[in-house]
Amino acid sequence: MTDPTTAPAVAAPAGGGAPDAVAAPPGTPAVEIRGVDKTFDTRSGLVPALDGIDLTVAEGEFVSLIGPSGCGKSTLMRLIADLDEPTSGEVRVFGKTARQARRDQDYGIAFQQAGLLPWRTVAANVALPLELHGVASASRRDRVAELLEMVGLADFADRYPDQLSGGMQQRVAIARALAERPRLLLMDEPFGALDEMTREKMQAELVRICAETGAAVVFVTHSIPEAVFLSDRVVVMSPRPGRIQQVVSMQLGADASRTEALREERAFFEMVTVVREALHGAPAGGARGVETR
Amino acid sequence: MTDPTTAPAVAAPAGGGAPDAVAAPPGTPAVEIRGVDKTFDTRSGLVPALDGIDLTVAEGEFVSLIGPSGCGKSTLMRLIADLDEPTSGEVRVFGKTARQARRDQDYGIAFQQAGLLPWRTVAANVALPLELHGVASASRRDRVAELLEMVGLADFADRYPDQLSGGMQQRVAIARALAERPRLLLMDEPFGALDEMTREKMQAELVRICAETGAAVVFVTHSIPEAVFLSDRVVVMSPRPGRIQQVVSMQLGADASRTEALREERAFFEMVTVVREALHGAPAGGARGVETR
Amino acid sequence: SGGTDSGDGGDTADGDLTPVKLQLQWLPQGQFAGYFAAAEQGYFEEEGLEVEIIPSGGDIVPQDALANGDVDYAIAWVPKVLGSIEQGANLTDIAQIFQRSGTLQVSWADSGIESIADFEGKKIGSWGFGNEWEIFAAMADEGLDATTVQIITQDFNMNAFLQGDIDAAQAMTYNEYAQLLETVNPDTGELYEPSDFNVISYEETAGAMLQDAIWADTERLESDEEYQETTVAFLKAVVKGWVYAAENPEEASEITIAAGSGWGPSHELWMVNETNKLIWPSEAGIGIIDEAAWDKTVAGALAAVNESGAHLITEEPPASAWTNEWIQQALDELEADGLDLTGEGFEPIDVTLEEGGN
């Protein structure tokens, strides 16, 4: 079972600032991060959160960030979203600066908490970004209906968030993130608060939605099976200061479609093991991890 | 990989009130639940939460409860702890009524939120049950030191809860639950709020502590790997009204010790799959589940 | 007052009326019956004035309203205004309507308090707001200073006295004294009688001070001819009003009730009657300031020190603080009308008080 020959290809560790081992697909990459450092200046001193991050996310690609708590996943994602600025290095989104991309609404974002406005109905929550950007009320209504259909909440348009379960709220948040048809979706542990069964359902739904929209996704998670199930590549980070430890390309077999059955396949478990070992720094069972470097 | 012959033995579904398939170990069982129903009388009507629950937990046994949200896991645990009373049926703990067992402090309990008192230091939090039950201050101090040593927080005795990370808080809560050397430990999603890596560490620590103390554990969780990793038996529940769907005995091989390596073993993945399928009612990949019945 | 430029304060009743604001010292009540009568009887209009009577109450200080230019004339007690003048207000007493002090200090008949000298060590009621200076002046004359008694602030009724919290309560003849006589004596079930009380009248002590006077703005009086004319016209109407009140106390009390007094008819009539007694007779003519009384007031004000050590005034007020010039002119002009300006024929009436003043 721990046969080293079955180990999947693992990208070069990115700590040294080397460019991504996986070649960028044709076309402008969705996200390009070059030599990014981020240090927080707090009262108790400087906190280095990210150190020498290089990462490229191709258009339509699904990339997960995984790593122990405090390793800088959220920080990295906030840099892409231009909610924070890197201390040094560069973040480009669809070839523009992160700021410009934010101004142009090139991405949609979803957080761990759904972050719905409690005083707005489901429909009004989804409509919020459209409203802010002056979309006419008629086409707004149409788009909201379409989105709620997509996330399976058409019947709940007039409910308020507190009348929904956690999973439903998260679906509303995803619909909201998709409202302006962004070509890039940023998701920070969007399913973190859900129970395992709901979570699996949401993952399947996310796979479907991504296929429909063709958006690139940067997805932060703590769950290895989740990262494996969803991603094209999994970026494993190490803490303090956050570095990219490994970038693992998911090799789930040529015929692997991301269905429920995948979760019980051997290739799936193997990729889970690979990511686990990357995460723990060294393989739990032996010295295999070293060979992959 | 989905070979039906490798499917582990699965206990008979307990919906029909049949006694546990697994024979109770010698000695009084730690927990004995017979024909328990629980209906909540709410403003919006009667909510049936549990229906015909039969379950026996042997001394020193580790039993996990798993099931979708709202299936009554917490309710069941609260009945054992005598925090609620069953509508019908009987709960016995070490041969006594649940009430008597609570009065006698036969169990320790930990919740999803650590539930520490924010105005007490770590040491004072752990000392709380001892204090309430009139343990002399000197022996209290010794016991607290011992417990904090056990959960690896000896250096943090004088901190306040808000100065600790979530995982550390949860360890304090576990130390508190163990303070009076209970022979039964009740834990309701104690690791639910932790990230995956901390969670795995805490699981390993719980295994160690259980081995040290020899306590029986009733453990509520949403995570299948967690349940598989920790338990002797996993009780799979179905929702509305909560029933026991299956009781799955973990068969991880004779030599299986619960170490980190276990998480990468084939038997582990197989048990995960069995529980997953039990949880989803039918196997995801085919009709295999039917055969095991 | 700046609205008209006709400058004619005379008899053009139906022409432009000169607007005038008069600030009273308290709520509308019989104490001010003459002003309300002048308004109601049309005397102001006859003199070419349109007078707005502004009631006071609470913390409004009439002389400040005048000094600030909010109003044209104000009714206020002399000692209080002397304090304001020393603080920088520039005001002149142009007519001394009340010729004598109406302040009493009332104690129970069996209390043994029969003179100011008996105050020592007692609880003495006063309303504050500057009404306490007569007490301090009278005490100063007896060689008592403010610290030898305990001053209790009376509120708006006589309960504190009736219940024994105060040994001697301040009372105006026209108001609080009547309140006592309107109260049922729980021992007899009847109203209290005058014989139940000892009454010290400040008019008979060295503390007596001049009370309700009409004040005007000194500077305007000196330089503004229009204001001078208005002043004479105003005083003429006021005098006519008070003469009316002296001759028709019932009607005058009804006028004040209609003007917003909250008192019942019996109390109101009592008040008009007692007020008349403070005005009439007035040997030199109503409103003429008696220099001796003025000097006595000033002497008292100089002598008085309150319990926090503050003096009302520390030096003599300026000469501009009073003048008989305008009231004399007004009286001279009224002479012709054959009015009784000295109160020779004034006869007070008998008023029966009802329970609660209702």
Add this chain to the structure above:
Amino acid sequence: MSRRWSAVAWGAGGVLVLVALWEAYKFLGPADGVVLGTTRVLPRTTDLAMPHVWDMLGRLAEPVTRSPSAPPLWGAILLAALTTLGIAAAGWLVGVVVGVGLALVMQRWRLAEWGLLPWIVLSQTVPLIAFAPVVKSWGSRVEIGAFEWQDWMSVALIASYLAFFPIAVGALKGLQSPDRIHAELMQTYAAGYWATLRKLRFPAAVPYLLPALRLGAANAVVGAVVAEVSTGLQGGIGRLLIQFAGQASGDPAKAWGPIFGAVVLGLVAAGSVALLGAILKNYRRTEETA
């Protein structure tokens, strides 16, 4: 619905208990009260100090005075209460504008918060009654075009001085209340200050603002009544309060009338704001679920 009725019934019970206590003490207590050492710790029980409850209520039905034109006491009190309510409402509105304005400034610039908040807190230790005549006098100077300062405006101004404080503090808290996640969401939408204010901060402030507005309304009533007393404004409940207090020696029950009026007035003012809360209930969902 039935819950509301039971609350009313319990509340009425509470008032009845209070009435019973009053009468029982009046019946049993010594006439001169209970004096411990030199302090009277329980009140006198004479009719002058403690009229019977039925006398107080009965007095409301009688005319104000024996004068033939006098209205019944309750009518006079009602009219005065309405007058005061109007003044308090004006003061409250000013307080809302000033309070919310200050909160906006303080929310926008932290330096403003640091510089102003201590003074706003301090302002509540200033005995406003001392300023009433000054405000009235300053006000009487204001004359802009056709606008002329009325005396009631001075009273309203003082009412607003009391009302603005809880509103400023509550609104600041409310405006600062949105979770970081919501603020950042608006940032990702590249929403400007005003859009964020309109779509996020104001709605989020509602649960904080409503109790603040209610407190502000109660304070405005207190301020209006005290300022009426202090500036001697006619027509309001404050004026009746001193007027009838002045007649309390001969007619003790009468002095309680305006007090009941003031209670009703305060309850009506606070109740109207509660009504506002019912209208805005969708903005209070977090409150209900929390």
Add this chain to the structure above:
Amino acid sequence: MATATGTAAITAARVGGTAAARSRREAVLRVVAPIAVGLIVLGAWQFLVSVVGVSDYLLPSPQSIAEEFVAYWPSILSAAVITGTNAFVGLVVGTVLGLALAALAARWRAIDRMSAPVVAALAVVPIVALAPVLNSMFGADSQFGRQAIAALASFVPVFLNTLRGFRQTTPVHRDLMKAYAATSGQVLRTITLPTARPFMLTGIRIASSLAVISALVAEYFGGPRGGLGSLISTSAASSAYARAWAYVVASIALGLLFYLATLALERLVQPRTTRQRTTEGST
């Protein structure tokens, strides 16, 4: 790895303590900003009076107020002691009553529901309106009426906040106590009181300012003289506005003293950690 740490160290050295400097600057600004605002207002005031020439009679200049303050210092002090004592007695009595009644209301719902309308009325009625009747009831020659008014005014916020505090115990803590088979006395001591404590303290802090203001305003409605309130009115009545303002300044100082004292009490009684947590939610 070594180089990376080195770089980080260099960066840290270069950016050198900016965060510490920033926090120090913030601490300074928090003190300086309000003082600056105060000085600006004071300066503008003095400017209005002495340069623009608004009459000193109408609006005394800060300078003349300060002079009066010095001249009447003994009288100001004794007045502040009288008013302060009334406010203090009222605050203490109101607090004790508020705490006690809140405990009863938390324990028995009947008391809670019956007291609701009375407390609601007390919260909105201008309590000073009761001054005349309280003077009749308790005697105008004692300070008791004023103390009673201060007590009533303090009672309301203490009661409301404490009652709220008693309702803040979390289900998980209650379950825990039940699991420990704790007696009701133990629950009160270990959970209920500590949870309610910050709310009580907030109530007391709000009450402190109210107590001073009410005790002071009550002096306008009769009773013994000598307190700040009656001296303000006496001074104003004789147009000695600068002196009146000097007494006003003293009453502001008194209010501030009470506020700061309760704030200090809060710091003293409450452990650091819980304070941080609760000050947000409870003011």
